[in-house]
Amino acid sequence: MPFLSIIVPTYNRAHLIKKTLISLLDQSFQDYEIIVVDDGSTDNTEEVVCSLQSPKIVYYKIVNGERAKARNFGMQKATGKYINWFDSDDLALPHHCETIHDAAQTAQLPDIIRVNYELYNPITKKRKRIKHKKDIRTDILKGNSFGTASVIVKRDIALSNPFEECRNLSASEDYELWLRLVSKYRFTCVDTVTNLLVEHKGRSVRTMSGQHDLEKRFLTLIHFALSNPETTFMIGSSKKYFLMRNYLVLSVDLAYNRHKKKAVTYVWKASKQHPLVFFQRVFWATLKHLIF
Known part of the structure; x- marks a missing residue:
């Protein structure tokens, strides 16, 4: 049983996912698994993922059902104590997993951990830090500023609180889940930036x-x-x-x-x-x- 299961849903992002996975493999803390859930891609995603030949990566391909379904599928396959979700265009900094592990030990295994992230422009190389309110409930009511890769949830809590799979909700399914989790569980918030949300035209919220x-x-x-x-x-x-x-x-x-x-x-x-x-x-x- 690894400490952390990182679930990466993907759809036709063979040109992006390799960078995401390499960043996840380049971690200072090594007790984790990576579960890639291919949501029915028609490109060479499988070839790209398998070319990395890492024992940490487990690859599944399912019938297309949007990211919520792919994430929920990955959660069913996860074996870690905590679950973390990365989109297939996010990037992890080398201390991402270590920061999560240290925070979990310091706070005596909290229900949910939230770390911080930065918006990253790959053309200009500029990074913009996301600012959060101290009161997490005030923060979530202002909008979805959490970042999918920045939320880490105990596996039993994640399994009992799956993403809503309604297709009409696509691109806001994460915000809907954060609202539910904030309403019920204790968060431990760490202001350390551990991952980058990459800005590009192909982001789902832009398409x-x-x-x-x-x-x-x-x-x-x-x-x-x-x-x-x-x-x-x-x-x-x-x-x-x-x-x-x-x-x-x-x-x-x-x-x-x-x-x-x-x-x-x-x-x-x-x-x-x-x-x-x-x-x-x-x-x-x-x-x-x-x-x-």
Whole structure:
């Protein structure tokens, strides 16, 4: 039983996944396994993964069902005490696993560990650190700033709290899960940056551009969040703020993808929910995309 199981779902990313896996193999702490779940790729992903010839890597190929299904499949195969998820374009820094292990020992095996990450631009080589609020509940209600590779969960907790596999939720399934976990479990937060989220045009949140797909994604997220008793209790009196933030993020995505009329609709919905709407950066970002 290794200390950590790192699950890497992937779909047609043979050109990216090798860098991710090499970064995961280059760790100062070695008690871990890597489970690659190929979500029905039609490229040479299997060839690329197997070419690394590492005993740490276990490869599975399943019928395409989106990342949530692939992650849940990987969790069923995991044997580690803790589970960590990497997207197939993320990069681990050499101390990623060691930082997680040290944090777990120091905090006497907490339910969930959250480390920090940076946004990385591979063209300019610039890195931007993600800032978190001290209060984790305040942090999560402001939006999905956690980063998939930065959340590490005890295996029994992960298995009893799988990702929601509804396809309409795709690209927000991680945020929906974080809301559930924050509402029920104790987090140990470590401010050390251990991984990089690589910015590129092929990121799934950037490739979703259709008006109806974007609406379904955010409205489904809101539905799940407000249908779960524990999540609803955690949100509590911040419900209107939560709705305002999600309507605004939807509006900026719509505006960016040239669905301006519908973007205006959700800006209006956001303004009806909470007076702080005009103090949100995402509000002004939406206006920028609407004007230019």
